[in-house]
Amino acid sequence: MTSVRAKKHLGQHFLTDKHTAAKIVASLRPQLGYDTVLEVGPGMGILSDILLQEKGYRTLLIDVDAESIEFLRKRYPESGNRLIQGDFLTMDFDAHISGKLAVIGNFPYNISSQILFKVLEERHRVLEVVGMFQKEVAERCAAHPGGKAYGILSVLVQAYYDVEYLFTVKAGAFAPPPKVLSGVIRLTRKPEVTLDCDEKLFWRIVKAAFNQRRKTLRNALSGVVQKENMGDNPLFDLRAERLTVTDFITLTNYIAPRI
16 A cells, blocks of 8 residues: 545545645644644654654554554554554543643544544643644634634633644645645643633533624523623623633623522
8 A cells, every 4th residue: 555545524635745744743842741742633644754753752643544544554563552543532542641642633624623622621631732724723723802713612722722823834735635725723731721610601601602793792691691690791792702711701700600
């Protein structure tokens, strides 16, 4: 086997540009305190070639594609249990990883948001993420309050991670080339992995607020807290896109005793 067939249903667009691959791997910072790097969707191994040479951390590769796994086993015959056939979205981290880690990858566009939510679930151990996403998704993660790109993903990711948009990658760097631009971002976990509020309620409020983002929060959150219990808190007179993460935490603490 000399190559892997890109599968549309898996959202595969294999990175072929070695310079871009090197820039992505160089964006990792193991000095943050992790000793394991998990690559999601290695495909034909353009990132893996660099990662597996690094001595400062142990690299694991996970791919749901059996053809890719077969290709990588032949490419890296010494990989052993560092090569995992499985779905990152349902991965049991405890079975493969002890301690802190970073997640890296040219992530399939069709599950990119789900990958980020999996990272959030595992935030107590994932210290850093360096990943390539569809540019629109990358921009949403890094967006600031007040713009159209700012939404559910922005708030939830930024609640736990500092987000940096690193660089844009053109379609010609992939095979087959996607119809969109790609963006590489870096997430650095904040020191606190829990918020100073009821986190389940926080997530519920953020999702409800942006699901009706054209409405003020007084109307958008009427399914969470009754209007008569909202009082005169000025945050209710704003739309979701105007609130910072801190504002949403403040609002969560205000609403919690009123529902």
